[in-house]
Amino acid sequence: MKVLIWTRVSSREQREGYSIDAQMRVCRERAERQNWTVIREFQVAESAKRGAERLAFNEMFTWVRRNAKREGLEVILAHKLDRVCRNMKDAVRLQELEDQCGVKLAFVDNQFGPGASGALSFNVMAAVAQYYSDNLRSEVLKGMEEKIRQGWPMGHACFGYLNVSDKACPIIPHPEKAQTVVRIFELFSSGMYTLDSLGDLLIAEGHTFRPSYHRFNRTALAYILHNRAYIGEIVHRGVSHVGKFKTLVSRKTFDLCQDVLKGRNRRSSSPELPYQGGIFRCAYCGAMMTGERIARRHMDGSVVHHVYYRCANNAPPPDHPRLRWKAAKLEDAIVAELESMRIHDEGHAQLIRNTLTAAFADVVKLEADRRRILAKLRSVIRGRLDRLMNVYLDGAIEQGEFAVKQGELRVELADVDLQLEEKPNYDQKRGETALKLFDFMQNAADIWRRSNMAQKRELLGAISLNRLVSDVKLVLEKRKPFDIAAEGPSLSIGRGDRI
Numbered sequence: 001m002k003v004l005i006w007t008r009v010s011s012r013e014q015r016e017g018y019s020i021d022a023q024m025r026v027c028r029e030r031a032e033r034q035n036w037t038v039i040r041e042f043q044v045a046e047s048a049k050r051g052a053e054r055l056a057f058n059e060m061f062t063w064v065r066r067n068a069k070r071e072g073l074e075v076i077l078a079h080k081l082d083r084v085c086r087n088m089k090d091a092v093r094l095q096e097l098e099d100q101c102g103v104k105l106a107f108v109d110n111q112f113g114p115g116a117s118g119a120l121s122f123n124v125m126a127a128v129a130q131y132y133s134d135n136l137r138s139e140v141l142k143g144m145e146e147k148i149r150q151g152w153p154m155g156h157a158c159f160g161y162l163n164v165s166d167k168a169c170p171i172i173p174h175p176e177k178a179q180t181v182v183r184i185f186e187l188f189s190s191g192m193y194t195l196d197s198l199g200d201l202l203i204a205e206g207h208t209f210r211p212s213y214h215r216f217n218r219t220a221l222a223y224i225l226h227n228r229a230y231i232g233e234i235v236h237r238g239v240s241h242v243g244k245f246k247t248l249v250s251r252k253t254f255d256l257c258q259d260v261l262k263g264r265n266r267r268s269s270s271p272e273l274p275y276q277g278g279i280f281r282c283a284y285c286g287a288m289m290t291g292e293r294i295a296r297r298h299m300d301g302s303v304v305h306h307v308y309y310r311c312a313n314n315a316p317p318p319d320h321p322r323l324r325w326k327a328a329k330l331e332d333a334i335v336a337e338l339e340s341m342r343i344h345d346e347g348h349a350q351l352i353r354n355t356l357t358a359a360f361a362d363v364v365k366l367e368a369d370r371r372r373i374l375a376k377l378r379s380v381i382r383g384r385l386d387r388l389m390n391v392y393l394d395g396a397i398e399q400g401e402f403a404v405k406q407g408e409l410r411v412e413l414a415d416v417d418l419q420l421e422e423k424p425n426y427d428q429k430r431g432e433t434a435l436k437l438f439d440f441m442q443n444a445a446d447i448w449r450r451s452n453m454a455q456k457r458e459l460l461g462a463i464s465l466n467r468l469v470s471d472v473k474l475v476l477e478k479r480k481p482f483d484i485a486a487e488g489p490s491l492s493i494g495r496g497d498r499i
């Protein structure tokens with residue numbers, strides 16, 4: 001079946017900039033679903049110029065009268081009734097089209113039942129006025145959905161963002177509150193805070209929620225920590241849309257916070273048992289290691305406290321060994337692991353540093369050479385093109401030959417231009433990063449000894465993905481490139497891209 005699509009937006013809708021796209025989209029989708037062929041589309045945006053819509057309507061009307069039979073047009077498809085006719089006169093004329101040309105009306109959003117679209121009755125028209133006002137709401141919603149599709153959330157921006165009047169970018173990070181959001185995610189992702197203690201800390205750091213209510217209460221924090229807008233998603237009716245506004249939080253940090261919220265990664269904030277609550281896990285059953293503080297009374301009456309870590313699984317499988325580590329022993333094991341990343345021979349370490357520096361300097365130089373050669377090649381080809389043109393103008397070669405040669409040279413030139421446009425595929429900073437990383441690995445154990453508990457947790461997280469404890473040893477499943485470093489000092493350039 002062949003159809004014509006008619007869309008219209010009022011000047012108000014037009015100012016908002018989304019409705020005509022939305023209408024056209026739903027109409028096309030409907031036509032596609034019905035297997036209808038769209039042979040013509042008319043769209044009219046009411047402009048300040050009066051009568052523009054009248055003209056467009058007449059144009060459509062005339063076109064249908066003239067071409068309907070020849071083109072086999074059967075239906076005019078519009079989003080809603082109010083899009084095709086705004087008054088009685090239009091309705092009568094559309095009725096005329098049906099009577100004379102057999103072209104019926106169809107609506108994507110037809111509230112009048114299936115028969116009504118075909119037989120557009122005066123009763124229906126009487127309802128139009130009512131219909132128009134009733135549907136204002138759904139029209140507004142449609143505009144909103146289109147806004148979301150275009151990557152902008154509707155209504156007020158959430159905490160951390162600011163609504164501005166810039167059409168191209170209506171939502172920007174709030175100069176101060178965005179920092180607060182970043183801080184909230186950063187702190188909470190460490191797993192060391194409850195919503196309450198996080199609220200306390202934020203106040204202490206001078207972050208405020210609202211002028212009338214400074215403290216971030218649990219509800220406010222939970223709402224912020226669950227809000228996917230900060231990673232650039234707009235969730236509407238259960239569907240995520242990609243936002244165009246600037247994100248405030250990385251997906252990794254966001255996911256970490258979700259884990260903490262769900263209790264998957266909740267850690268104790270007890271300063272006496274710093275490694276309990278999931279930072280280490282049992283190598284046998286995967287349960288977290290929990291801390292215990294045990295008091296021992298000596299003969300002389302003095303009391304000594306020992307801290308132990310044990311598998312928290314209260315119903316372990318039968319072959320599960322007894323797992324119990326003294327805090328000091330665990331600490332020693334960590335230091336030993338960190339030491340394993342280090343190259344002890346200072347001469348060897350220096351050699352690696354020099355090799356890294358030289359290798360990256362080479363890469364930079366190679367790229368510079370490559371570009372210089374290409375630039376030279378380009379000027380050579382241009383010179384040839386000029387000479388070819390002169391030879392041709394002098395009449396020394398035929399036009400055919402000239403065209404072929406010129407074509408070849410132009411292809412060559414385009415190829416060189418393309419190569420010059422390419423961005424160098426290496427990061428100049430990578431050499432520096434590799435060096436810093438190397439120095440970090442060299443000093444990891446010392447850094448560890450100088451760190452406070454929070455920094456230690458951070459270090460462990462940065463170096464290792466998982467930290468497993470068996471009854472005899474500690475296994476830090478290291479992240480790249482720490483895994484290579486710990487296995488052997490073969491830090492080659494080829495692995496530089498894994499940093």
Ligand SMILES: [Zn+2]
Nearest residue numbers: 282285311313
């Ligand atoms: Zn276990």
